Amino acid sequence: MTDNLVIIAGGGVGGLATALTLHQIGVPCVVFEAVREMRPLGVGINLQPNAVRELYDLGVGADALDRVGAPAKEWALVGLNGAEIYSEPRGLLAGYKWPQYAVHRGQFHMLLHDKAVARLGPGVVRLGSRVTGYRENADGGVTALVEHADGSLSEMRGALLIGADGIHSAVRAQMHPDQPPIHWGGAVMWRGAAWAKPIRTGSSFVGLGTHRHRIVFYPISHADPRTGLALINWIAEVTMDNSDGWKERGWFRQVGVEDFIRHFENWVWDWFDAPALFRRTESVFENPMIDRDPVPTWRDGPVALLGDAAHAMYPTGSNGASQAIVDARVLGAAMIEHGVTPEALAAYDAKLCGPISQLILRNRGAGPFGLLNLVDERCGGQFDNIDDVIPREERAQFMAGYKAAAGFAIEALNAAPRTIPEGARVRGA
Numbered sequence: 001m002t003d004n005l006v007i008i009a010g011g012g013v014g015g016l017a018t019a020l021t022l023h024q025i026g027v028p029c030v031v032f033e034a035v036r037e038m039r040p041l042g043v044g045i046n047l048q049p050n051a052v053r054e055l056y057d058l059g060v061g062a063d064a065l066d067r068v069g070a071p072a073k074e075w076a077l078v079g080l081n082g083a084e085i086y087s088e089p090r091g092l093l094a095g096y097k098w099p100q101y102a103v104h105r106g107q108f109h110m111l112l113h114d115k116a117v118a119r120l121g122p123g124v125v126r127l128g129s130r131v132t133g134y135r136e137n138a139d140g141g142v143t144a145l146v147e148h149a150d151g152s153l154s155e156m157r158g159a160l161l162i163g164a165d166g167i168h169s170a171v172r173a174q175m176h177p178d179q180p181p182i183h184w185g186g187a188v189m190w191r192g193a194a195w196a197k198p199i200r201t202g203s204s205f206v207g208l209g210t211h212r213h214r215i216v217f218y219p220i221s222h223a224d225p226r227t228g229l230a231l232i233n234w235i236a237e238v239t240m241d242n243s244d245g246w247k248e249r250g251w252f253r254q255v256g257v258e259d260f261i262r263h264f265e266n267w268v269w270d271w272f273d274a275p276a277l278f279r280r281t282e283s284v285f286e287n288p289m290i291d292r293d294p295v296p297t298w299r300d301g302p303v304a305l306l307g308d309a310a311h312a313m314y315p316t317g318s319n320g321a322s323q324a325i326v327d328a329r330v331l332g333a334a335m336i337e338h339g340v341t342p343e344a345l346a347a348y349d350a351k352l353c354g355p356i357s358q359l360i361l362r363n364r365g366a367g368p369f370g371l372l373n374l375v376d377e378r379c380g381g382q383f384d385n386i387d388d389v390i391p392r393e394e395r396a397q398f399m400a401g402y403k404a405a406a407g408f409a410i411e412a413l414n415a416a417p418r419t420i421p422e423g424a425r426v427r428g429a
């Protein structure tokens with residue numbers, strides 16, 4: 001092993017984007033992933049244009065993304081009366097130089113895994129290996145403590161450790177032992193995906209209902225040219241009293257449609273039949289909408305947090321996976337400037353921890369779905385003409401404010417130089 005070795009805890013979207021980035025800039029790494037076998041788990045996620053730009057720069061282009069998802073064309077909010085509150089074009093149609101992709105999380109994850117194995121070699125992503133903690137070394141490096149699926153323990157020394165081990169991060173727990181428990185604001189989500197005819201533009205994200213009782217759905221595949229059907233990702237969500245905390249079993253469990261459909265039994269319009277979509281779904285998962293309180297820093301000497309381990313946030317802004325990818329690239333850029341050193345981690349932390357912590361709190365306050373709050377407050381969700389409830393300009397201003405905070409304001413992104421210049425390598429790599 002070399003002096004430059006970076007150890008990555010977690011082979012999810014963030015860990016694998018980091019491994020691919022390090023390989024691109026000439027830094028050796030090893031990824032310890034707790035699961036014994038990589039499987040295509042999860043349903044839909046969105047890759048915002050700022051993340052798609054980074055994927056393209058990593059050599060993960062439209063051909064690959066079109067196999068695991070489809071470019072998003074529109075984002076729309078609809079009231080309980082079935083009438084539109086707000087809509088805007090997305091991706092290339094909105095003027096971005098890069099598309100937004102709605103993808104199947106599991107298939108996208110497998111795509112990154114296959115690329116990592118092909119480029120870095122089969123021994124780099126080590127499955128069945130859970131990082132349980134770390135120790136700083138006298139020489140300034142770090143030792144990762146690893147527990148293997150067969151029960152054996154091992155240690156690995158490296159220059160840096162990146163904790164990309166998700167919302168239940170062991171690395172974060174050691175870095176911030178006094179962090180509060182996972183935060184649940186009272187919303188419960190049921191999720192699934194089923195084949196159905198896509199509506200509106202054919203690739204529209206639709207948020208329907210109120211801020212406490214809603215459905216979100218969008219296609220995560222191109223429509224099959226023979227049947228016209230696309231895989232539609234859906235999330236049904238209800239907010240309840242959270243004063244007793246989350247009492248159900250586990251954070252993520254498979255349930256039956258009958259366990260929740262009563263909340264949406266009458267959600268039928270001539271253009272959309274929610275119960276029918278739910279009933280056609282093979283596997284439904286229940287999970288509470290959770291996040292973590294921000295921490296003041298993502299760095300402890302030669303160790304840094306990345307992705308959900310750093311900033312688990314509500315999915316309301318569709319930016320958890322996108323931000324994990326951007327984190328990996330900002331980290332790579334910091335290494336190009338400062339080498340494979342704790343200073344690089346400090347620069348990465350200084351750039352992202354503050355603003356992204358603000359974003360966590362903003363998403364907690366409903367994120368872009370805040371418009372539904374306003375409609376609810378002003379007219380109880382019933383309106384004839386939305387302009388009488390929230391003037392067009394106010395709607396546009398609200399969304400512009402959110403997008404600037406989330407890092408996907410159009411002009412700023414289009415004008416920004418590459419995060420990692422083409423061909424850039426870490427000095428001495």
Ligand SMILES: Cc1cc2nc3c(=O)[nH]c(=O)nc-3n(C[C@H](O)[C@H](O)[C@H](O)COP(=O)(O)OP(=O)(O)OC[C@H]3O[C@@H](n4cnc5c(N)ncnc54)[C@H](O)[C@@H]3O)c2cc1C
Binds near residue numbers: 014033168
């Ligand atoms: C199984 C699964 C399904 C998901 N499904 C969805 C979904 O349907 N919709 C959605 O919006 N988001 C989903 N997410 C979350 C989404 O993937 C993340 O919010 C986002 O991609 C950020 O990625 P991440 O790499 O930081 O975290 P994650 O994607 O959570 O990846 C973390 C990885 O670290 C591994 N790990 C955990 N602890 C350790 C440890 N101590 N040592 C080594 N490895 C460890 C985990 O097995 C996992 O592979 C899912 C996450 C997982 C793990």
